[in-house]
Amino acid sequence: MAELNLNDLHDTEFPLPEGLQGNFAITSLSKIYNWSRRNSMWPLLFGLACCAIEMIGTAASRFDFSRFGMEVMRGSPRQSDLMIVSGTVTKKMIVPIVRLYNQMPEPKYVLAMGACASGGGPFKEGYNVVSGVDKYLPVDVYIPGCPPTPQALLNGLIALQLKIDGQSLANKDDVPWYGVGPSEPTPIPILGPDIIDPRQMDLIRRQTELAAKGLPYGVRELPPFQLKRSAPKKALASATTGDTGGGGGVERDAAALEIIKRKRMEALARKKAREAVTA
Amino acid sequence: MTNEVAIEQTQNDVQTLDQAIDYLIKKYPNIVSKDTREGYGGVIVDRNHLIDVATTLRDELGYNYLSSATAVDYMGIAEPDSDMEMVYHAYRLSGGSALVFKTQAPRDNPVIPSLVSVFPATDFQEREAYDLYGIQFEGHPNLKRILLWEGFYGHPMRKDWKEAYYEEEHKPFSSRWPGGYVHRAEERNPYGKNVKYPADFDLSRLTDISEESLYAGLGLGVDVQSLGGEMRTDRLVVNMGPHHPSTHGVFRMVITLNGETIETLEPVMGYLHRNHEKIGERNTYLQNIPFTDRLDYLSSMGNNLGYVLGVEQLMALGSRYIPVPYRAEVIRVLMAELTRIVNHLWSIGFLLNDLGAFFTPMLYANNEREKILDFFEAVAGSRLMCNYMRFGGVFKDLPERIKSVANLVNDRVRDFNTMEYLTDIITERLPRFLDEYEYYLSENEIIKSRCIGVGVLPPDMAIAYGAVGPLLRGSGIPYDVRRAEPYSIYPELDFDIPTGENGDIYDRYLVRMREMRESLRILRQILPRLEATKGQEVWAGGKQGAYSPRIPVGEAYGRVENPKGELGYYIVSAGDPKGTQNPWRYHIRAPSFTNLTCLGPMSKGHKVADVVTVLGSIDIVLGETDR
Numbered sequence: 001m002a003e004l005n006l007n008d009l010h011d012t013e014f015p016l017p018e019g020l021q022g023n024f025a026i027t028s029l030s031k032i033y034n035w036s037r038r039n040s041m042w043p044l045l046f047g048l049a050c051c052a053i054e055m056i057g058t059a060a061s062r063f064d065f066s067r068f069g070m071e072v073m074r075g076s077p078r079q080s081d082l083m084i085v086s087g088t089v090t091k092k093m094i095v096p097i098v099r100l101y102n103q104m105p106e107p108k109y110v111l112a113m114g115a116c117a118s119g120g121g122p123f124k125e126g127y128n129v130v131s132g133v134d135k136y137l138p139v140d141v142y143i144p145g146c147p148p149t150p151q152a153l154l155n156g157l158i159a160l161q162l163k164i165d166g167q168s169l170a171n172k173d174d175v176p177w178y179g180v181g182p183s184e185p186t187p188i189p190i191l192g193p194d195i196i197d198p199r200q201m202d203l204i205r206r207q208t209e210l211a212a213k214g215l216p217y218g219v220r221e222l223p224p225f226q227l228k229r230s231a232p233k234k235a236l237a238s239a240t241t242g243d244t245g246g247g248g249g250v251e252r253d254a255a256a257l258e259i260i261k262r263k264r265m266e267a268l269a270r271k272k273a274r275e276a277v278t279a
Numbered sequence: 280m281t282n283e284v285a286i287e288q289t290q291n292d293v294q295t296l297d298q299a300i301d302y303l304i305k306k307y308p309n310i311v312s313k314d315t316r317e318g319y320g321g322v323i324v325d326r327n328h329l330i331d332v333a334t335t336l337r338d339e340l341g342y343n344y345l346s347s348a349t350a351v352d353y354m355g356i357a358e359p360d361s362d363m364e365m366v367y368h369a370y371r372l373s374g375g376s377a378l379v380f381k382t383q384a385p386r387d388n389p390v391i392p393s394l395v396s397v398f399p400a401t402d403f404q405e406r407e408a409y410d411l412y413g414i415q416f417e418g419h420p421n422l423k424r425i426l427l428w429e430g431f432y433g434h435p436m437r438k439d440w441k442e443a444y445y446e447e448e449h450k451p452f453s454s455r456w457p458g459g460y461v462h463r464a465e466e467r468n469p470y471g472k473n474v475k476y477p478a479d480f481d482l483s484r485l486t487d488i489s490e491e492s493l494y495a496g497l498g499l500g501v502d503v504q505s506l507g508g509e510m511r512t513d514r515l516v517v518n519m520g521p522h523h524p525s526t527h528g529v530f531r532m533v534i535t536l537n538g539e540t541i542e543t544l545e546p547v548m549g550y551l552h553r554n555h556e557k558i559g560e561r562n563t564y565l566q567n568i569p570f571t572d573r574l575d576y577l578s579s580m581g582n583n584l585g586y587v588l589g590v591e592q593l594m595a596l597g598s599r600y601i602p603v604p605y606r607a608e609v610i611r612v613l614m615a616e617l618t619r620i621v622n623h624l625w626s627i628g629f630l631l632n633d634l635g636a637f638f639t640p641m642l643y644a645n646n647e648r649e650k651i652l653d654f655f656e657a658v659a660g661s662r663l664m665c666n667y668m669r670f671g672g673v674f675k676d677l678p679e680r681i682k683s684v685a686n687l688v689n690d691r692v693r694d695f696n697t698m699e700y701l702t703d704i705i706t707e708r709l710p711r712f713l714d715e716y717e718y719y720l721s722e723n724e725i726i727k728s729r730c731i732g733v734g735v736l737p738p739d740m741a742i743a744y745g746a747v748g749p750l751l752r753g754s755g756i757p758y759d760v761r762r763a764e765p766y767s768i769y770p771e772l773d774f775d776i777p778t779g780e781n782g783d784i785y786d787r788y789l790v791r792m793r794e795m796r797e798s799l800r801i802l803r804q805i806l807p808r809l810e811a812t813k814g815q816e817v818w819a820g821g822k823q824g825a826y827s828p829r830i831p832v833g834e835a836y837g838r839v840e841n842p843k844g845e846l847g848y849y850i851v852s853a854g855d856p857k858g859t860q861n862p863w864r865y866h867i868r869a870p871s872f873t874n875l876t877c878l879g880p881m882s883k884g885h886k887v888a889d890v891v892t893v894l895g896s897i898d899i900v901l902g903e904t905d906r
């Protein structure tokens with residue numbers, strides 16, 4: 001095969017030499033890269049709270065997540081690709097967590113396991129609890145549950161694999177680590193009178209200025225709820241008694257439904273039009 | 280110091296609790312007085328003489344085992360000069376109920392003498408009270424924050440301290456019930472996070488002092504010492520944790536080393552402090568049950584039991600209390616003992632992990648554990664967080680069959696008769712497994728050489744430090760709440776309390792092994808009782824009574840022998856006249872927390888690698904340590 005010109009190989013129509021047929025598969029670089037990466041996710045060996053017990057249970061003999069290429073749990077963040085935040089994140093603990101995250105080499109993923117890591121969970125109102133690790137770190141997959149069963153964790157891990165499958169080397173905006181240059185480390189929170197996120201310094205300064213001036217601070221005024229007092233039962237009652245003079249809840253609801261229906265139809269029409277253009 | 284010694288020390292004519300109280304009052308007139316508040320017991324001690332009274336208690340009356348020390352803030356209830364209270368529970372090792380003594384101080388300047396010199400067991404508990412309530416303990420050797428960080432603003436357990444997401448004093452919040460339209464807490468907060476800064480907060484002078492006090496006095500980087508003139512070693516400070524695979528969670532130790540030998544070890548905790556008690560005081564009594572699951576998350580059933588026992592004590596003060604039905608008690612003991620096995624399997628597995636048998640024994644132990652978890656799931660609906668017990672019983676009877684599509688083993692849907700399944704685990708599987716486990720491990724040479732003589736805790740020290748559970752029994756003291764102050768149906772069950780002799784890691788390991796066998800023995804006695812009571816009621820007073828219990832005014836201390844040791848709930852009911860009832864004080868005396876007091880002394884003089892095993896042999900769980 002001395003006459004084989006390597007450049008010809010770029011041509012997808014290139015006839016394969018007789019002896020090599022059946023030994024080639026054509027795929028994209030992204031795909032093969034993602035395939036090898038998603039099947040060798042090494043999680044950081046690190047448990048925070050109750051959810052960690054289920055994480056260990058998932059790693060153990062019965063559920064065994066090494067079936068997904070994750071058996072190598074590393075104690076060092078520098079050797080791991082995936083941080084499973086398994087439990088309640090407290091203010092005292094978020095400092096080391098952010099530090100650990102910064103020490104992980106890219107590409108890296110964060111998986112928030114359980115209600116606590118996703119949003120504070122049952123302990124959300126506690127004074128030392130962070131309302132979800134996503135207040136400080138980018139999270140890729142959230143797993144609901146308190147604690148999520150091992151099956152749920154496995155499902156989350158598979159979801160993460162699917163996510164990795166969809167990432168592209170060609171699209172630099174897709175994931176930061178395929179771009180140029182190192183990405184910025186996440187600023188490490190400071191333990192002051194309460195936890196301080198360095199990204200919010202300005203906001204804190206403005207609030208303290210308000211406080212110094214004696215203006216209201218520390219609360220955000222929110223619009224009151226538009227409470228729909230016309231519960232279906234009441235509406236039904238008024239309808240049956242023929243009392244239309246009251247709230248007229250039925251009509252209003254019907255009108256609202258009408259609007260929703262119309263909007264849906266419009267959206268559908270727009271979609272159809274778009275498809276027609278692309279086709 | 281065994282039982283006999285403890286009894287000998289007692290004044291001969293003072294046998295019962297009442298006699299002891301009378302003795303105290305006679306000896307200290309005007310200083311000690313009976314606590315006469317409605318529903319309360321014990322004595323109130325003038326804080327200026329607290330140390331004297333405590334010494335008398337320990338040396339003359341034999342109450343030498345102090346288990347719980349906690350603070351209560353009676354803001355708005357008690358007189359302003361006595362509205363901060365410290366409550367201590369002291370026991371005799373021969374058994375019996377607690378002598379509760381209290382001391383009071385004004386809220387705005389709470390200064391109370393420290394009892395560390397009399398009962399070293401109060402060391403961490405006083406630090407906790409300082410941290411959360413701001414009580415100054417005079418004479419405490421190391422009074423600094425323990426659960427929060429140095430520099431934190433305020434003392435959060437005080438009744439007038441409001442958290443960033445504060446909504447109302449008590450649940451159910453009016454925004455959630457009955458309307459159910461709420462803004463999420465983050466939306467109301469200008470930072471979008473669970474934070475709040477003091478009004479006079481000056482960012483420009485912000486310094487992070489949370490680590491400073493840890494290293495103060497350690498003489499960092501100063502000295503090169505000579506050892507016998509030949510070898511010169513540096514003193515080194517090593518941080519282990521909070522992220523470390525062998526600290527069993529987010530626990531941290533600051534260790535000073537001389538060469539490789541440990542000079543000092545300071546436990547640093549609070550990395551999982553999730554404000555259990557503050558939330559618990561906003562919750563209603565019933566809402567707290569699922570929270571107790573998350574204390575010692577390996578033995579949630581045991582935690583449930585302690586809490587419901589505490590609240591039932593309070594309910595029993597009222598007139599409308601209906602005792603727990605017999606079948607419910609049987610089921611409770613069944614669950615508690617299964618939990619003990621679950622926990623010990625796990626803790627022994629992890630101890631071996633720490634010894635270097637990386638995960639193999641653990642995996643075998645976990646296999647058996649899963650069998651029990653399946654049973655829990657079938658009964659309570661959840662593998663770990665069972666949320667199963669209720670005031671006056673348990674919330675559901677055992678199901679006829681264990682059937683679950685979620686539990687696929689070899690692709691076979693499980694469908695078992697519950698009693699057969701239980702009988703099989705209790706009489707066949709687990710005993711066989713324990714034999715096998717012991718055959719391979721107990722005589723293993725590596726285990727013996729790493730464990731025997733390491734981390735020794737002498738019995739007198741164990742008592743002084745208030746060690747509980749297998750740690751205490753490993754040191755040769757047969758103290759078990761199930762015997763010392765029996766609850767549920769333990770009096771009618773036949774079991775032994777295994778103890779060790781040398782108080783080292785190996786003894787603790789053996790104690791746990793034998794305790795599992797004792798648990799199996801109890802469970803074998805439970806099986807016929809389960810059969811005999813089939814179909815009987817499991818919940819006193821029907822659903823209504825248990826869902827909205829009327830809790831009379833008073834205090835209660837419910838304690839159980841949890842797998843890790845004595846778990847106590849100190850509950851104060853202020854009797855809210857409005858009807859929705861919330862505990863005024865809800866304190867958890869956690870075995871893992873107090874047992875850590877012994878960690879420093881136990882590891883002194885050993886190597887770094889041994890610390891890991893010493894910690895593993897205490898068997899801590901951080902959810903309970905930090906709460």
Ligand code: SF4
Pocket residue numbers: 049050051052086087088113114115116117121122145146147148573
């Ligand atoms: S989500 Fe539930 S189980 Fe998980 S850490 Fe939080 S409280 Fe524990």
